[in-house]
Amino acid sequence: MSQTDQQSGAEVLLRALRDQGVEVIFGYPGGAVLPIYDALFQQNSIRHILVRHEQAAVHAAEGYARSTGKVGVVLVTSGPGATNAVTGLVDALMDSIPVVCLTGQVPTHLIGNDAFQEADTTGITRPATKHNYLVKNPEDLARVVHEAFYVARSGRPGPVVIDLPKDVVIGKAPYTGPENGGHRSYRPLTEPDPARIAEAIALLRGAKRPVIYTGGGVINAGPDAAAALADFVHTTGMPCTSTLMGLGAFPASDPQFLGMLGMHGTYESNLVMHGCDVMLNVGARFDDRVTGRLNAFSQGSRKIHADIDPSSINKNVAVDVPIVGDAGAVLRALLAAWRESAIPQDREALAKWWRQIDAWRRVDSLKFTQPTAAGSVIKPQHAVRRLYELTQESGRETFITTEVGQHQMWAAQHFKFERPNRWMTSGGLGTMGYGLPAAMGVQIAHPDALVIDVAGEASILMNIQEMGTLAQYRLPVKVFILNNQYMGMVRQWQELLHGGRYSESYSDALPDFVKLADAFHAVGLRATKVDDLDRVIREMIATDRPVIADIAVDQKENCFPMIPSGAAHNEMILGPEHQDRTASITDEGLMLV
Amino acid sequence: MQQRTATISVLVENEAGVLARVIGLFAGRGYNIESLTVAPVEDDRHKSRINVVTSGTDMVIEQIKAQLDRLVPVHRLADLTLEGPHLARELAMIKVISTGNERAEALRMAEAFRARVIDATPESFVFELTGATDKLDAFIELMRPLGLAEVSRTGVAAIARGKRTL
Numbered sequence: 001m002s003q004t005d006q007q008s009g010a011e012v013l014l015r016a017l018r019d020q021g022v023e024v025i026f027g028y029p030g031g032a033v034l035p036i037y038d039a040l041f042q043q044n045s046i047r048h049i050l051v052r053h054e055q056a057a058v059h060a061a062e063g064y065a066r067s068t069g070k071v072g073v074v075l076v077t078s079g080p081g082a083t084n085a086v087t088g089l090v091d092a093l094m095d096s097i098p099v100v101c102l103t104g105q106v107p108t109h110l111i112g113n114d115a116f117q118e119a120d121t122t123g124i125t126r127p128a129t130k131h132n133y134l135v136k137n138p139e140d141l142a143r144v145v146h147e148a149f150y151v152a153r154s155g156r157p158g159p160v161v162i163d164l165p166k167d168v169v170i171g172k173a174p175y176t177g178p179e180n181g182g183h184r185s186y187r188p189l190t191e192p193d194p195a196r197i198a199e200a201i202a203l204l205r206g207a208k209r210p211v212i213y214t215g216g217g218v219i220n221a222g223p224d225a226a227a228a229l230a231d232f233v234h235t236t237g238m239p240c241t242s243t244l245m246g247l248g249a250f251p252a253s254d255p256q257f258l259g260m261l262g263m264h265g266t267y268e269s270n271l272v273m274h275g276c277d278v279m280l281n282v283g284a285r286f287d288d289r290v291t292g293r294l295n296a297f298s299q300g301s302r303k304i305h306a307d308i309d310p311s312s313i314n315k316n317v318a319v320d321v322p323i324v325g326d327a328g329a330v331l332r333a334l335l336a337a338w339r340e341s342a343i344p345q346d347r348e349a350l351a352k353w354w355r356q357i358d359a360w361r362r363v364d365s366l367k368f369t370q371p372t373a374a375g376s377v378i379k380p381q382h383a384v385r386r387l388y389e390l391t392q393e394s395g396r397e398t399f400i401t402t403e404v405g406q407h408q409m410w411a412a413q414h415f416k417f418e419r420p421n422r423w424m425t426s427g428g429l430g431t432m433g434y435g436l437p438a439a440m441g442v443q444i445a446h447p448d449a450l451v452i453d454v455a456g457e458a459s460i461l462m463n464i465q466e467m468g469t470l471a472q473y474r475l476p477v478k479v480f481i482l483n484n485q486y487m488g489m490v491r492q493w494q495e496l497l498h499g500g501r502y503s504e505s506y507s508d509a510l511p512d513f514v515k516l517a518d519a520f521h522a523v524g525l526r527a528t529k530v531d532d533l534d535r536v537i538r539e540m541i542a543t544d545r546p547v548i549a550d551i552a553v554d555q556k557e558n559c560f561p562m563i564p565s566g567a568a569h570n571e572m573i574l575g576p577e578h579q580d581r582t583a584s585i586t587d588e589g590l591m592l593v
Numbered sequence: 594m595q596q597r598t599a600t601i602s603v604l605v606e607n608e609a610g611v612l613a614r615v616i617g618l619f620a621g622r623g624y625n626i627e628s629l630t631v632a633p634v635e636d637d638r639h640k641s642r643i644n645v646v647t648s649g650t651d652m653v654i655e656q657i658k659a660q661l662d663r664l665v666p667v668h669r670l671a672d673l674t675l676e677g678p679h680l681a682r683e684l685a686m687i688k689v690i691s692t693g694n695e696r697a698e699a700l701r702m703a704e705a706f707r708a709r710v711i712d713a714t715p716e717s718f719v720f721e722l723t724g725a726t727d728k729l730d731a732f733i734e735l736m737r738p739l740g741l742a743e744v745s746r747t748g749v750a751a752i753a754r755g756k757r758t759l
Contacts, residue, residue, distance in 0.1 A: 122610060123613070126610070126613060126614060126617055127617055127621050130665070131664075131665040132610075134609065134610075136609075151665055155663075156663075183665075184606060184668075185605075185606050185665065185666055185667060185668040186665045186666075188663075309659075309663060310659045310662065310663065311656060311659035311660045311662075311663050313659070314652060314655055314656070315656055315659075318652065
């Protein structure tokens with residue numbers, strides 16, 4: 001390529017993004033990225049969404065990525081722009097969300113000189129990303145951008161940072177297109193080993209009390225993987241449970257679905273995990289929220305673990321059959337091998353297992369009682385149930401995001417997801433402030449859909465400034481606040497584990513959320529008693545503008561079932577609706593979070 | 594759970610920050626580094642070899658390998674301890690300051706260990722010794738009462754015996 005063909009680094013950057021299929025960038029300008037913003041100004045194919053805080057840019061990109069299966073893209077400036085993005089990057093790392101984050105950097109000759117708005121971005125983000133780059137030569141720019149997208153979306157997806165010194169984006173740079181040859185050193189396995197598949201099928205065929213435990217890996221593997229999962233579950237007749245991150249991969253309304261498992265999972269899911277003889281884990285990682293006390297976790301079972309990340313296998317729980325591969329490829333291979341297998345399935349034992357499961361189901365562990373008399377206080381579970389039912393009634397395609405805490409768990413328990421990519425939540429990192437910006441990203445990708453952030457009044461304040469972004473881009477995101485005036489999950493643990501000493505968990509001096517909505521050019525609604533609820537939800541759904549619905553809920557309500565930290569699955573605490581049996585909390589349990 | 598020592602060789606892309614990634618992984622996840630060496634080995638193809646000696650239970654060592662293997666610039670790795678016979682060597686430079694009988698004894702021991710004298714003054718020697726870690730340890734212990742003043746060691750470089758390659 002001759003010198004005259006060369007464009008500026010910023011133009012090469014945008015061209016590379018276009019060639020990667022990028023349609024939208026979430027970002028915030030600053031000194032080090034001004035040349036990139038100048039190039040953005042002079043083109044029309046990539047849309048830029050101006051957020052109000054860099055953390056929100058990353059969460060918005062996560063929401064965009066999680067709801068579309070594409071890579072989310074972020075652009076922030078050097079120094080504080082990059083450091084503000086770190087929480088979002090770690091969030092994406094923990095939940096395996098593909099994001100490419102472009103960070104500005106001071107010019108190469110100033111790096112290391114403590115220049116204005118300089119931070120060691122690659123140093124800071126090294127453990128916060130799947131991989132990161134500092135581009136020191138304009139000749140490397142296009143190659144690095146293409147490589148970053150490959151790394152972000154391949155194998156176990158994750159965030160990738162590209163640090164861009166200002167002189168590199170100003171200088172002339174050659175352009176090279178995406179390569180198809182893969183990567184020099186990073187080539188994750190996606191196709192499972194047939195020998196392992198055969199071992200897995202032998203175990204599954206011989207199972208008397210099987211369970212299929214699925215996670216976010218199935219969502220990341222795409223809608224085909226979810227379809228393969230449904231095929232496999234139906235063909236085998238086995239019960240299926242899901243992690244928080246996996247909700248929607250298997251239809252919640254399916255009779256073979258047991259609901260979510262883990263700390264706030266259903267009674268039947270956790271007892272099935274505890275009592276199974278063969279466990280098939282696809283795309284989940286035996287997280288501590290799922291396993292409870294490790295040395296009591298499903299001791300009687302042979303375990304099969306399929307994961308695209310070999311380091312997830314045998315990390316927390318030793319398994320009998322490890323399978324490295326893409327969740328979709330594994331499920332398709334399992335299905336084919338199951339159909340060809342001559343080993344008889346013990347259908348009688350499976351029927352007996354289902355009778356046991358049905359008995360556990362009759363406990364109805366998510367049960368709550370909503371007083372119906374006019375003026376009764378709203379139970380948060382009831383608010384989520386009605387939200388679910390009324391969104392169903394509306395017939396609109398609905399996407400749910402959440403913040404973190406009790407409301408998140410109630411949303412996971414009571415909102416039923418039938419399809420993948422409709423549920424966006426911060427699972428691994430547990431980032432308060434995730435839901436509103438994530439909802440923005442979802443709404444950008446799905447302009448006509450109903451996008452609702454189920455929030456708590458404490459979490460929502462962590463990124464409330466994004467109401468401004470909603471107003472600017474006329475994004476009709478609905479913020480549905482379950483307002484109990486407490487950091488509810490903190491309050492719950494303080495009640496159950498710390499003698500009712502509610503240290504700093506009361507949200508004093510809350511804003512008036514209706515007025516706050518008004519100040520941000522949104523619609524504010526409020527429900528304070530049960531007879532207001534349906535009207536407010538209906539009005540929220542019908543309003544084609546951003547809405548904050550402030551739902552005052554029972555302050556003392558706790559989220560059950562609950563496996564206290566340090567307890568085993570069979571030591572679950574059920575709610576007040578049930579004959580309560582209190583698990584003993586050990587000192588060891590108190591140490592856990 | 595039984596602890597074991599593992600010598601792991603890692604072939605990495607020779608790019609900025611790759612060593613920081615490896616060290617950061619060990620620090621961030623609480624793994625031990627007993628010894629670490631790194632140098633480019635295929636200069637034209639821009640690859641370096643990192644040899645790391647670590648310890649842990651089998652499950653932890655499997656984790657270390659899986660975590661290393663998923664780093665983007667890592668090409669290949671081998672657990673030399675597990676995968677068959679291997680050679681592991683390090684080099685030490687050992688400064689001994691002494692006179693009289695102690696000095697004579699130090700020199701005799703150096704000959705027995707086939708350590709070379711690479712620097713000498715009337716009151717000091719610098720010995721160069723290459724060998725397995727335990728041989729170096731033994732020699733350094735012997736030097737302790739004979740005026741041992743300073744030690745500089747390279748850490749372990751390792752390679753599989755026979756035709757196996759990384």
